[in-house]
Amino acid sequence: MEFGFSLVHVSDLHFGGVADLYQIEALETVIPDIEPRVIVISGDISQRARHGELQRARAFVREAGRTAPVFIIPGNHDVQWWWRPFIPFGSAAKYRKYRQYFGHELAPTLEFPEAIITAANTSHGVAWGSLTPRLRDVAVKGHLPKGEIDRVRKIFREADESQTRILVMHHNLLRGELSKRMGLARWQQAQRRVVESGADIVLCGHDHQDGVDTLDGVVVACAGTLSGRSRGARAPLFYRIGFDNRGVHVEEYQWNATERMFRRADVHAFARRRVIHEEAVRSSIG
Numbered sequence: 613m614e615f616g617f618s619l620v621h622v623s624d625l626h627f628g629g630v631a632d633l634y635q636i637e638a639l640e641t642v643i644p645d646i647e648p649r650v651i652v653i654s655g656d657i658s659q660r661a662r663h664g665e666l667q668r669a670r671a672f673v674r675e676a677g678r679t680a681p682v683f684i685i686p687g688n689h690d691v692q693w694w695w696r697p698f699i700p701f702g703s704a705a706k707y708r709k710y711r712q713y714f715g716h717e718l719a720p721t722l723e724f725p726e727a728i729i730t731a732a733n734t735s736h737g738v739a740w741g742s743l744t745p746r747l748r749d750v751a752v753k754g755h756l757p758k759g760e761i762d763r764v765r766k767i768f769r770e771a772d773e774s775q776t777r778i779l780v781m782h783h784n785l786l787r788g789e790l791s792k793r794m795g796l797a798r799w800q801q802a803q804r805r806v807v808e809s810g811a812d813i814v815l816c817g818h819d820h821q822d823g824v825d826t827l828d829g830v831v832v833a834c835a836g837t838l839s840g841r842s843r844g845a846r847a848p849l850f851y852r853i854g855f856d857n858r859g860v861h862v863e864e865y866q867w868n869a870t871e872r873m874f875r876r877a878d879v880h881a882f883a884r885r886r887v888i889h890e891e892a893v894r895s896s897i898g
């Protein structure tokens with residue numbers, strides 16, 4: 613099927629001890645064949661934000677970048693949360709290493725005639741907004757600050773009518789099927805903010821289990837992990853997501869450990885929240 617616009621979405625590669633280099637190398641091989649317009653990495657590119665991990669991650673990003681631009685954001689594992697916890701205005705230290713390898717922007721925006729992609733940073737390390745009563749949530753849960761979603765809403769509001777609005781965040785917006793966990797503290801507020809932001813689709817990760825669903829008409833694609841840490845012994849996978857005027861098609865590329873390659877598996881198809889009218893597409897692309 614031919615789509616108007618397509619992207620590759622991967623998450624939680626976790627370069628370091630748990631990375632699966634067979635999967636990484638197969639991914640590097642398959643991306644050029646899929647011909648995405650952009651490759652989205654929704655965080656946790658490293659295991660412990662170590663220099664060596666981030667350097668290998670950067671090599672992956674450069675290789676993928678030979679096919680298409682790479683849109684990358686940090687996850688909780690990429691944040692050095694043990695630096696300056698709880699100290700206001702000390703947050704820059706947490707992101708220093710990530711920025712050294714992937715640039716200053718923690719929530720970038722990338723624009724195409726057919727789509728606008730932006731991010732909300734939910735990975736704040738040990739921060740007041742991410743705290744819950746559970747000790748095990750420390751530095752794992754994220755939160756979606758009002759300032760982040762206000763910026764996203766403005767970007768989407770000012771986008772052309774014909775552009776698909778794609779929001780990328782690290783933490784899972786919906787409850788994990790196996791983990792039973794929400795990625796975000798104050799998740800109901802976060803869900804409402806995302807729905808009101810004008811996003812057509814949300815790309816996230818963190819839960820280490822893949823899942824595609826909708827939230828009040830917004831498609832939410834949660835990529836699993838391409839590492840040895842897949843939840844419930846599920847086959848790792850990444851997504852190719854295609855958009856046409858009326859629909860969103862989320863195709864699974866599932867890891868086959870015997871063949872050591874990714875194979876196209878299920879496709880989840882959704883009607884668009886906003887139908888893109890052909891006249892609008894023609895006028896914006898010229």
Ligand SMILES: [Fe+2]
Nearest residue numbers: 656687688818
């Ligand atoms: Fe994570």
